[in-house]
Amino acid sequence: MPSSSSSEGGSEIGDGDGDGDGGGRRGGEFEGPSSSRQRSSNGVWPAPFIEALASQVAIDAARTFGRLAAGRAITNVFAVCSTWRAVSRSDILWENLTRQIWARDRIQRQTWREEYEYRHRTAYSFRIRRAVYTTLDFEAPDDDNNGGLSCLCLALSDLHLACGFNDGSVRLFDLSSRRHISTFHPHHHDLLGHFSRAVSGIVLSEAKLVFASMDGDVHVAVIDDGAPRRVHLGNVVNDGTLVDFTGCTRWWVGLYAGVPGRAFHVWDSETEELVFMGGSLTDPDAVMGWHLLTELNESVGRVRISSQESAVACTGLKAMAFDLRDDWLGLGEEEFERGLIVDSFDVSNEVFLVVDSRGVASVRRVDSFEEVCRFNLRGRAQGRVLGCMNGGYAFVCAGGVIRAWDAEDGEYLYNVREGIGEAIALIADERHVAACSSDSRIHLWDFGAR
DSSP: OOOSOOOOOOOSOOSSSSOOOTTOTTGGGSOOOOHHHHTSOTTSSOHHHHHHHHHHHHHHHHHHHOTTHHHHHHHHHHTSOHHHHHGGGOHHHHHHHHHHHHOOOSOOSSSHHHHHHHHHHHHHHHHHTOOEEEEEOOOOOTTOOSSOOOEEEEEEOSSEEEEEETTSOEEEEETTTTEEEEEEOOOOOOOSSTTTTSEEEEEEOSSEEEEEETTSOEEEEETTSOSOEEEEOOOHHHHEEEEEEEEOSSEEEEEEEESTTOOEEEEETTTTEEEEEEOOTTGGGHHHHHHTTTOOOSOOEEEEEOTTSEEEEEESSEEEEEETTTTTOEEEEEEOTTOBOGGGOEEETTEEEEEBTTSEEEEEETTTOOEEEEEEOSSOOSSOEEEEEOSSEEEEEETTEEEEEETTTOOEEEEOSSOOSSEEEEEEOSSEEEEEETTSOEEEEESSOO
């Protein structure tokens, strides 16, 4: 996808010789240093103090004006004098800023400064619609007699995209080459409905793939080590239908519908043991849950995990959150009189996105349900509406068009140029946006490509 601007937007954070703005919102809020400040004594403040000051200035700017504003703020600090500019060589400073502003705990480039600059450039590319678009190819099975192979859910890691299908299989794609590299098939047992083995959720890391099916089976596969193993045998009669499944490095969470009082199942991902079962969120949707085994026509609910290890879930009527680390303590819940569009619900870091039935979207904090911003969907078409978000942007697909908003202030940004037709799944992380459409095509936008 070609850029809407030929400018690199400040691809690197300056050492005081450039503005380093990166095209961030309200970049003009930060003025350059005055001459009196440049003449201040260089030897008064020790380097650790200056480093802490620079870090706090950048973090405060990110919290107040958005993450891209941190680049301009820290460049202004470096411009004060040569002593202050020398702090820009501290890898500890850039590690702290990368963790605090970009929520990255691992380094992928040679230095933390390079990691920070890469995250800054990629976030700016998201803002100006600069990405490389492609579709991913794979071969459908020859024995596909079930009315067509359909991708139902997606998962992203730094290395791979995983796609879960209605036949229970998961196909894995390498993001660097855009090639299909593996297909994982579940262990089969008696089916209680045509879609009982359909994939309902995927947890993906660099080395491991975890996926669950509507019948409640959970499988784990080592990405470079062949066939998956089943770690949990589902019981639809006792638990209901597993309508959504998610996880992180510490937990797996399943959302069920069909049996009262068993909405949530939580596993310890390290021991693979079930540690909690309960909740009534989906009790009003029990009948819909059973129908999913024979008809994939309406989403019952979604569940996601925040960066604070909280589970956040919604149905068409209600959203709620509970703490996974503190005896399942409830953090908040809210009923929506207008109803919610379940497929538009998503979580990123410490906030979540909900869209009501009238097309009003709201970004809220997980721990308090406080509203960060809201926006109206533009020209929302009839039919399925899907939403997702990353650390700074929200994406909603309706009528085959994906639109982007700033998730910090609700500003509308652009339409993604490529129309994809009716969408079935949509996902975003800090580099990619991926979607699958009703014609089984898998679409990928790479905002970090150079």
